[in-house]
Amino acid sequence: MKRSRLTWYLLAALLALVPVGVRVLTWKISWSQPVDPAMAQAGEELFNHEWKPEDPLAPDGDGLGPVFNATSCVACHQRGGPGGSGGLESNVTIFTVRNNDGTTRQGVVHARAVRYQETLRHVHPELPAIARPALALLVPLPGREREAIPFPPGVHVSQRNTPALFGAKLIDDLPARVLLAQEKGQRLRWGLAPPESEHLPVGRAPRLTDGRVGKFGWKGQAASLADFVQAACANELGLGNPGHAQPAPLGKPDCRSPGLDLTLEQCDQLTAFVASLPRSVERPPETSRAREDALAGKRLFHAVGCADCHTPDLGPVEGIYSDLLLHRMGQELQGGGSYNGRPVPVPDAEPGEGPLPSEWRTPPLWGVADSAPYLHDGRAATLEEAIRMHGGQGTRSARQFAALNIAAKAQLIAFLTTMRAP
Amino acid sequence: MSRPELSKKRPMAIKFICGCGKHLRARDEMASRRSVCPRCGSPVGIPSLRPTHPGTALGPMTPDERRRARKNALPAPLTSPGPARHEPDRIAAVGPVPAPRPLNLGAVHVLSPEESRREAAAWPGWPLETRWYQCLLYPLRAWRLVLVLAGGLAVLTGAPVQILVPRQEFLVGQQWPFLFAPLFVYLLLACGFLQRVLASARAGEPGPVRPPACGLALLLRSVATWLVCFLAGPALLAAGGFLYWLHCGDLDLLDELILAELVVLAVGSWLLLLLAVSQRGRLLDANPLAVARLVGRVGDRLVVAALAGGVAALAHGRLLLAGLEELHRRPGMGGLLLAGCWLSGLFGTTFLLRLLGVWCHRAPGGSGEPNPLTSADCSPFLPEMPSSRLQ
Numbered sequence: 001m002k003r004s005r006l007t008w009y010l011l012a013a014l015l016a017l018v019p020v021g022v023r024v025l026t027w028k029i030s031w032s033q034p035v036d037p038a039m040a041q042a043g044e045e046l047f048n049h050e051w052k053p054e055d056p057l058a059p060d061g062d063g064l065g066p067v068f069n070a071t072s073c074v075a076c077h078q079r080g081g082p083g084g085s086g087g088l089e090s091n092v093t094i095f096t097v098r099n100n101d102g103t104t105r106q107g108v109v110h111a112r113a114v115r116y117q118e119t120l121r122h123v124h125p126e127l128p129a130i131a132r133p134a135l136a137l138l139v140p141l142p143g144r145e146r147e148a149i150p151f152p153p154g155v156h157v158s159q160r161n162t163p164a165l166f167g168a169k170l171i172d173d174l175p176a177r178v179l180l181a182q183e184k185g186q187r188l189r190w191g192l193a194p195p196e197s198e199h200l201p202v203g204r205a206p207r208l209t210d211g212r213v214g215k216f217g218w219k220g221q222a223a224s225l226a227d228f229v230q231a232a233c234a235n236e237l238g239l240g241n242p243g244h245a246q247p248a249p250l251g252k253p254d255c256r257s258p259g260l261d262l263t264l265e266q267c268d269q270l271t272a273f274v275a276s277l278p279r280s281v282e283r284p285p286e287t288s289r290a291r292e293d294a295l296a297g298k299r300l301f302h303a304v305g306c307a308d309c310h311t312p313d314l315g316p317v318e319g320i321y322s323d324l325l326l327h328r329m330g331q332e333l334q335g336g337g338s339y340n341g342r343p344v345p346v347p348d349a350e351p352g353e354g355p356l357p358s359e360w361r362t363p364p365l366w367g368v369a370d371s372a373p374y375l376h377d378g379r380a381a382t383l384e385e386a387i388r389m390h391g392g393q394g395t396r397s398a399r400q401f402a403a404l405n406i407a408a409k410a411q412l413i414a415f416l417t418t419m420r421a422p
Numbered sequence: 423m424s425r426p427e428l429s430k431k432r433p434m435a436i437k438f439i440c441g442c443g444k445h446l447r448a449r450d451e452m453a454s455r456r457s458v459c460p461r462c463g464s465p466v467g468i469p470s471l472r473p474t475h476p477g478t479a480l481g482p483m484t485p486d487e488r489r490r491a492r493k494n495a496l497p498a499p500l501t502s503p504g505p506a507r508h509e510p511d512r513i514a515a516v517g518p519v520p521a522p523r524p525l526n527l528g529a530v531h532v533l534s535p536e537e538s539r540r541e542a543a544a545w546p547g548w549p550l551e552t553r554w555y556q557c558l559l560y561p562l563r564a565w566r567l568v569l570v571l572a573g574g575l576a577v578l579t580g581a582p583v584q585i586l587v588p589r590q591e592f593l594v595g596q597q598w599p600f601l602f603a604p605l606f607v608y609l610l611l612a613c614g615f616l617q618r619v620l621a622s623a624r625a626g627e628p629g630p631v632r633p634p635a636c637g638l639a640l641l642l643r644s645v646a647t648w649l650v651c652f653l654a655g656p657a658l659l660a661a662g663g664f665l666y667w668l669h670c671g672d673l674d675l676l677d678e679l680i681l682a683e684l685v686v687l688a689v690g691s692w693l694l695l696l697l698a699v700s701q702r703g704r705l706l707d708a709n710p711l712a713v714a715r716l717v718g719r720v721g722d723r724l725v726v727a728a729l730a731g732g733v734a735a736l737a738h739g740r741l742l743l744a745g746l747e748e749l750h751r752r753p754g755m756g757g758l759l760l761a762g763c764w765l766s767g768l769f770g771t772t773f774l775l776r777l778l779g780v781w782c783h784r785a786p787g788g789s790g791e792p793n794p795l796t797s798a799d800c801s802p803f804l805p806e807m808p809s810s811r812l813q
Contacts, residue, residue: 005722016683016687019676019679019680019683020680020683022676023676023677023680026676175671176671176672177669177670177671177672180671180672181668181669181671184667184668185668190587191582191583191587191601191746191749191750192583192743192746192747192749192750193583193587193750194747194750194751197750199588200587
């Protein structure tokens with residue numbers, strides 16, 4: 001080969017390597033920062049603190065309220081220790097209303113207030129003046145269908161159950177590309193099926209308006225733990241902070257706070273505490289017989305297709321049993337509105353980019369044995385009920401679970417009950 | 423008997439028989455030279471115009487020459503005797519025509535005299551291509567095969583998605599790779615066909631490609647060739663590209679560029695490796711050195727064409743993915759896209775392999791170019807000589 005030709009080939013190879021080089025230089029590696037113990041300790045105090053109006057811990061603002069759902073974080077996040085899940089009594093009520101002009105209004109109907117109490121009537125004049133509707137009023141629970149109240153067209157009210165926060169840091173540290181890899185893998189696996197599929201377990205990564213991938217919340221509506229904590233401070237306790245203003249009462253939109261209740265540092269302390277919570281664990285049963293059952297249950301979990309969505313490992317996080325992707329879960333499990341963040345279109349609206357009413361982020365199953373009740377609004381009291389209620393993309397595996405014999409079902413449930421809060 | 427136009431201009435005066443039984447003719451200026459039999463690939467000495475010893479070969483090679491010749495020969499076939507058969511002193515033996523040798527797997531596809539005669543008679547107007555665009559006609563001539571293969575591929579790509587995916591029960595757990603297993607098997611058949619296209623172009627055969635009727639062994643050999651060539655480098659690029667695609671998150675322009683490069687390189691290098699192997703039919707030639715040697719002999723256009731093939735493959739890959747995606751929404755449209763994609767892909771590949779093969783055939787040192795000084799545009803050997811004419 002002549003020398004000039006060789007030079008050309010080398011030049012071409014070099015040129016081809018330029019994009020690779022640039023990518024290597026710009027590849028973002030998110031190193032996991034260890035939690036500062038002092039910050040976490042300060043955060044623990046804030047997490048357990050009973051907030052009052054004009055609270056001394058919030059010198060610049062009005063403290064608790066004007067509207068709130070509870071007086072402390074731990075009031076809701078308490079099962080299995082501080083940071084755990086909550087019962088039906090700590091459900092949060094969310095509404096979405098589509099106005100006649102096509103715009104939507106959404107928010108939280110807060111359970112309590114310092115002065116101006118919110119009720120369902122603020123959402124729509126035809127609804128009863130109830131501040132804290134029981135779940136049975138909103139969804140036809142099995143056996144209690146008659147209690148459900150009819151909603152005018154365009155009005156959607158749903159609830160959110162309190163999830164456990166254990167292991168939140170592991171999720172926070174996950175790069176978005178892990179979720180996206182999961183999304184691509186699921187699509188490939190089902191012959192490039194689009195995530196609009198109502199039947200195939202093909203999820204999609206939740207997207208925020210700014211393009212980031214959401215990882216927290218039932219709808220995957222928050223991209224980072226810090227974001228969610230700031231939203232929780234404002235929405236649950238009425239503590240305004242630099243990341244999220246405190247909500248004004250529904251009937252009193254001009255009710256203003258004198259200043260911010262929390263500083264950014266206080267929010268960071270809270271985040272540090274939540275991040276310091278240990279992850280849930282898989283605790284094998286004591287007797288060898290029960291252990292074998294749980295093991296058989298684990299195999300069944302894969303065999304009936306639960307692991308399609310509840311993937312055991314996600315990137316570096318082992319034993320999370322979730323893909324953190326949004327899945328369409330069918331008509332029965334619809335729920336509009338969003339706890340915070342991006343508007344969720346109401347069921348009879350055109351689908352947009354945001355999560356659909358029937359779309360839910362697969363909840364991690366770690367610690368599932370200690371986080372009853374189940375599903376986004378806690379409508380399932382037991383694990384078996386939760387599985388039976390899987391619709392949409394989960395229909396097939398729920399049906400396969402239903403087709404198992406009693407012993408096999410018990411084995412699968414036995415496997416799920418090995419997953420305990422720390 | 424009709425013969426391609428081109429050969430009429432240069433009379434093929436020298437007639438002789440290769441050791442493998444092939445009847446050959448050579449142009450006058452080839453007298454006393456050495457060349458390679460297009461059928462078995464053995465070196466042959468072409469008799470001088472006025473042989474001093476009628477019916478004997480050229481003087482025997484020196485040991486050194488012999489070694490080189492053996493190295494350059496097509497492979498010692500799996501089933502046929504070793505290099506002894508390739509010794510040049512048997513080549514020009516005149517007399518009773520030896521029985522045709524067992525099929526030489528390395529050459530994959532070369533006509534027997536019988537076939538050649540029929541071939542040339544059936545395709546009087548189809549000399550070996552001299553211009554690149556003439557190669558476009560080649561897949562058209564093989565249209566039935568291309569159509570059948572493309573149709574099969576489209577069905578096997580679309581059917582699993584249409585029939586199996588909605589019935590998820592079949593595909594629980596880890597069974598999902600079986601979804602496309604029939605497709606892969608069928609793809610191997612297509613490899614068999616394409617390998618024949620390449621081999622016949624490399625051997626400089628005119629006329630259309632014949633259906634792969636030569637049996638399982640030949641098919642397996644072709645498949646092995648394609649697999650080995652894929653594993654010898656392109657596989658690494660493809661796997662790297664796939665993993666990068668899976669794990670790079672949202673694709674920005676840079677990622678698209680990197681992925682495109684990987685695909686183009688993978689397909690381009692695969693083509694070049696296949697070509698390198700097809701020169702002598704030795705799987706060991708699936709290495710960069712052999713490719714470099716080949717490019718040095720045939721020219722840089724080989725690289726350009728292979729990379730262009732890569733670009734085309736990239737476009738077709740995208741079309742295939744779009745078709746699969748569409749299949750879930752509008753099955754008719756998706757099916758159409760898939761069929762179009764496979765048809766165009768197979769057509770393009772056939773064309774490209776024909777072109778590359780003919781280039782290799784004609785380049786100096788290829789059996790199609792006896793003498794770098796004469797601008798031969800036709801094989802020195804015309805394989806259509808009826809044996810009766812020799813006597």
